[in-house]
Amino acid sequence: MAGCASGVKHSQMASSIPVVQQGEGRIYFLRSASMFGAAVQSDIRLNGEVVGRSQPGGFFYVDRPQGAYKASTSTETEKTLSFVLDAGETKYVRSSPSVGLLVGRIVLELETPEKAEKELGGLSYTGKPVAPVAQK
Numbered sequence: 001m002a003g004c005a006s007g008v009k010h011s012q013m014a015s016s017i018p019v020v021q022q023g024e025g026r027i028y029f030l031r032s033a034s035m036f037g038a039a040v041q042s043d044i045r046l047n048g049e050v051v052g053r054s055q056p057g058g059f060f061y062v063d064r065p066q067g068a069y070k071a072s073t074s075t076e077t078e079k080t081l082s083f084v085l086d087a088g089e090t091k092y093v094r095s096s097p098s099v100g101l102l103v104g105r106i107v108l109e110l111e112t113p114e115k116a117e118k119e120l121g122g123l124s125y126t127g128k129p130v131a132p133v134a135q136k
Contacts (some may be wrong), residue, residue: 010059011121017061025085029071030123031095031115033057036051042073042106044095052127054095054106058129059120073106081108091117 020026029044033056044048047069052060054073067085072080073095085091092111097104 007058007124007126009121010123010125013125014121020063020088020090023087024063024065025087025089025091026063027069027085028059028061028090028092028116028120029054029095030059030092030111030120031056031074032119042075044106044108045072045074046070055126057122057124058126059123060125062127063067071108075105077105077107079107081110083110127129 026135027046029052031054041053041055044052044054046062046064051062057083064085066085066089068082068084070082071093072078081093083091083093090117094109094111094116095106096109098107102104
């Protein structure tokens with residue numbers, strides 16, 4: 001599938017993902033593998049900072065201090081999602097293509113942990129390199 005994420009699958013790297021630090025939470029961004037809207041791959045911003053890209057079949061995560069956050073994407077129009085992240089909490093933000101006037105749009109919505117975790121295993125990692133976790 002052209003334009004789909006091609007990194008390591010979550011199921012293959014889950015044990016390498018570090019534990020969330022004290023006072024922080026984790027935000028996963030995920031997108032289902034689908035031909036619909038595959039060409040629409042906009043940057044995802046968190047409080048104005050680019051943290052990744054919405055790619056079909058991909059996921060990435062960021063760890064952030066507890067607080068209020070606004071995730072956004074922009075093609076012909078900006079779409080936003082506001083939420084509060086608590087320390088030790090994991091949020092899942094789904095990005096999905098939708099039809100726009102001139103070009104497609106990426107819409108963000110919070111996903112339930114149950115649905116997100118079920119899907120994550122088959123998605124490819126598109127974030128920054130993750131250092132292996134030291135074994136004790």
